[in-house]
Amino acid sequence: MVSCPGTSFYSRPTDVVARDLVGKKLVRMLKLDDRALRLSGIIVETEAYGHSDDAASHAHIGRTARNTVMFGDIGRAYVYFAYGNHFCVNVSARANRAGAGAVLIRGIEPVEGIDVMKQFRPVGDAFSLTSGPGKLTEALNITSLLNGVDMTDARSELHVEHGAKPRKVIATPRIGITSATEKSWRFIDPASPFVTRKIKIKV
DNA sequence: CGCTCGATATTCT
DNA sequence: GAATATCGAGCGA
Numbered sequence: 001m002v003s004c005p006g007t008s009f010y011s012r013p014t015d016v017v018a019r020d021l022v023g024k025k026l027v028r029m030l031k032l033d034d035r036a037l038r039l040s041g042i043i044v045e046t047e048a049y050g051h052s053d054d055a056a057s058h059a060h061i062g063r064t065a066r067n068t069v070m071f072g073d074i075g076r077a078y079v080y081f082a083y084g085n086h087f088c089v090n091v092s093a094r095a096n097r098a099g100a101g102a103v104l105i106r107g108i109e110p111v112e113g114i115d116v117m118k119q120f121r122p123v124g125d126a127f128s129l130t131s132g133p134g135k136l137t138e139a140l141n142i143t144s145l146l147n148g149v150d151m152t153d154a155r156s157e158l159h160v161e162h163g164a165k166p167r168k169v170i171a172t173p174r175i176g177i178t179s180a181t182e183k184s185w186r187f188i189d190p191a192s193p194f195v196t197r198k199i200k201i202k203v
Numbered sequence: 204c205g206c207t208c209g210a211t212a213t214t215c216t
Numbered sequence: 217g218a219a220t221a222t223c224g225a226g227c228g229a
Binding site: 047049056057083084085086088104106128132135174175177178 | 219220221222223
């Protein structure tokens with residue numbers, strides 16, 4: 001019996017959830033050519049996104065067709081298409097008072113099914129296989145078809161499991177946003193090479 | 204190495 | 217019509 005973080009885990013402020021997700025395992029199960037495959041990796045980089053308190057969040061302007069999952073049940077996958085090229089995957093979470101929120105998964109360390117990941121994402125450099133939000137969704141074959149799946153259920157095609165070891169975590173400013181840049185809501189395992197290296201700081 | 208810039212679709216104004 | 221929670225090619229040093 002595999003254990004997954006449940007609704008009590010995701011029912012906290014998103015920055016707390018984001019910090020605790022580092023070291024957990026992201027698991028993708030799928031069928032390919034009639035074979036059941038299991039791909040997974042340890043989460044090493046996340047970012048928290050809030051609601052009305054966070055101008056950089058998709059939920060800041062209120063509920064829309066795209067961000068509905070951020071306002072619905074917690075522990076669900078929020079998958080969206082960015083820049084016309086890439087998918088990004090989040091887990092919905094929020095404290096009881098907040099109206100919406102999610103945690104973006106920005107980087108993982110591959111554990112299971114690495115050969116299959118390389119089929120989905122052929123790349124020479126091992127580090128660039130899953131070191132970035134658009135990269136890991138390609139390696140794990142995550143698309144908007146998975147939007148809304150229950151990530152607290154070990155039977156889901158996409159879910160989160162407890163990791164083997166706790167990791168050291170540090171907070172930094174978030175990447176790729178132009179507002180609310182003062183919040184240190186990005187959380188990384190500084191020892192892992194699978195984190196975004198370049199940090200842009202916009203003024 | 205590091206920086207600039209174009210690709211490309213969905214969303215919102 | 218503008219902006220975007222990105223990536224990687226191309227260029228110069």
